[in-house]
Amino acid sequence: MKKQFNRMRQLANQTVGRAEKTEVLSEDLLQVEKRLELVKQVSHSTHKKLTACLQGQQGLDADKRSKKLPLTTLAQCLMEGSAVLGDDSLLGRMLRLCGEAEEQLAQELIHFELQVERDVIEPLFLLAEVEIPNIQKQRKHLAKLVLDMDSSRTRWQQSVKSSGLASNLQPSGAKADALREEMEEAANRVEICRDQLSADMYNFVAKEVDYANYFQTLIEVQAEYHRKSLALLQNFLPQIKAQQEAWMEKPSFGKPLEEHLAVSGREIAFPVEACVTMLLECGMQEEGLFRVAPSASKLKKLKAALDCCVVDVQEYSADPHAIAGALKSYLRELPEPLMTFELYEEWIQASNIPEQEKRLQALWNACEKLPKANYNNIRYVIKFLAKLTEYQDLNKMTPSNVAIVLGPNLLWPQAEGNMTEMMTTLSLQIVGIIEPLIQHADWFFPGDIEFNVTGNYGSPLHVNHNANYSSVPSPDMEQGERRQHEPARRPLSVATDNMMLEFCKKDGKSEGSLPGCHWALVEFGPEVLQEGAEKGLREPSTPETFVCPGSESDFTLPSSCLLRFEVPSLHVSPDAALCRDPPEAAQRLSGPSLTPRQEEEEEESESTAL
Incomplete structure (x- = not known):
């Protein structure tokens, strides 16, 4: 109690200037002392904000944190939705894949938060709440010891003055000796505390690199977390895209033709x-x-x-x-x-x-x-x-x-x-x-x-x-093969289109009864002719001569080569030379395509004539 009273009196005297104040710290250590307070404030604020960034509850183990993690809740919701919709629907498959992805992301997040908590948050907490406060506490203790030393010196000096002796002589009496011993003991304690405080401050300055490494670790851990998360997403994304592309029921309106096909x-x-x-x-x-x-x-x-x-x-x-x-x-x-x-x-x-x-x-x-x-x-x-x-x-x-x-x-x-x-x-x-x-x-x-x-x-x-074509390419040909037939595909004179109408008019036929048969230059043997006769193919009675458009000479065809095919959907080999416009003689020979009823009537008339 007495020591505390002496400290207060000494502090008051130093405040009003009646007593000297002893400075035991160097200018460098005083700057370190100011820096300690700033670092403490920054570390405390960073620790608080970083803790708020954690999605899991701090201090829990991985299993308990996982249950309270929003990503885990989302993953469970997606998986439940997938089970409801089933894999028969595209949406159900998407929910399942996304649920699996979110679940794995949640595990990565838990691992990331545990590592941040261990390597960054806890060290920052120790720095702001333990290490720096300990140094500041030691600094306050040194200030008290300095007050004790100054108080002891003041009392010793007053004792010397009251005895009437010179200040440079040894005071006499037991009281003066006791005050001198107290002053020396206080000075010794100040020296010890100052040395300890100086060592702690210098250690703090030397460890600033370690403190800065906390933030480097934070970025490295974040980078690793995002790298793993990206790899995980890139692993799931092709599966999701494959499901989308494999799904046939896609909108077609407004989509590119090639994509739809x-x-x-x-x-x-x-x-x-x-x-x-x-x-x-x-x-x-x-x-x-x-x-x-x-x-x-x-x-x-x-x-x-x-x-x-x-x-x-x-x-x-x-x-x-x-x-x-x-x-x-x-x-x-x-x-x-x-x-x-x-x-x-x-x-x-x-x-x-x-x-x-x-x-x-x-x-x-x-x-x-x-x-x-x-x-x-x-x-x-x-x-x-x-x-x-x-x-x-x-x-x-x-x-x-x-x-x-x-x-x-x-x-x-x-x-x-x-x-x-x-x-x-x-x-x-x-x-x-x-x-x-x-x-x-x-x-x-x-x-x-x-x-x-x-x-x-x-x-x-x-x-x-x-x-009405000449040398018609097969419809099954590729586009490049069709282009090889380009010279033969040049349009003939438009007059040839009207020639057929004129021929029909001469024969008393209407425009709607244009012949629906193909003329082909083919060579048949007797067996084929016999088989063709049985199937309804009829042979002209006399050879006919006609001109194919684009040719330089007439063609005289024997009856074994000129046949009229009355099957409208007949496909003739691309190698057969088709005439775009049959000449008048051939037109008169072939006549229009007959309906089944007309064929029956014609056969009856022929049998009657025979």
């Missing part, structure tokens, strides 16, 4: 085939098809059904306009038109050619440059539109009308600006492109086509009724 493994886009085959069943005679707007709700429903690859044919059989509208919407919503942006200028330039022969040839050249997927689908669509125009007397959709309503959905420019004004300007040119494609569909795209490719719908086979 690759995913579905088809050659013809599903909406195109579905709409075409349904229209072949129920809409070919519908007046204003593709021109009359459908019901908005019906169209929206059908588009959604087509996106899901689920279509009820019976439901839409009574509304062909909705089917036609869905087909138009699909073609229009393609990111790139079916006739491609790349060939847009070539299409337009071809339509501007005044001479019909050259214009048709230019359009044919552009067709041959289309990518395979686009070529197959435009061929499919044009063949269907050509078949649609066969019913123009009923549906009022002539090739021109069809080109007007569908042309802007097959070709448009890749340009910014007012598309409405642009399409108004270019509509006539686009019609000039699409209309001849429809009119000469069998010339641009030779060969028959099966509209019902997948066999899911009932649709008739499109038959080439006007096979």
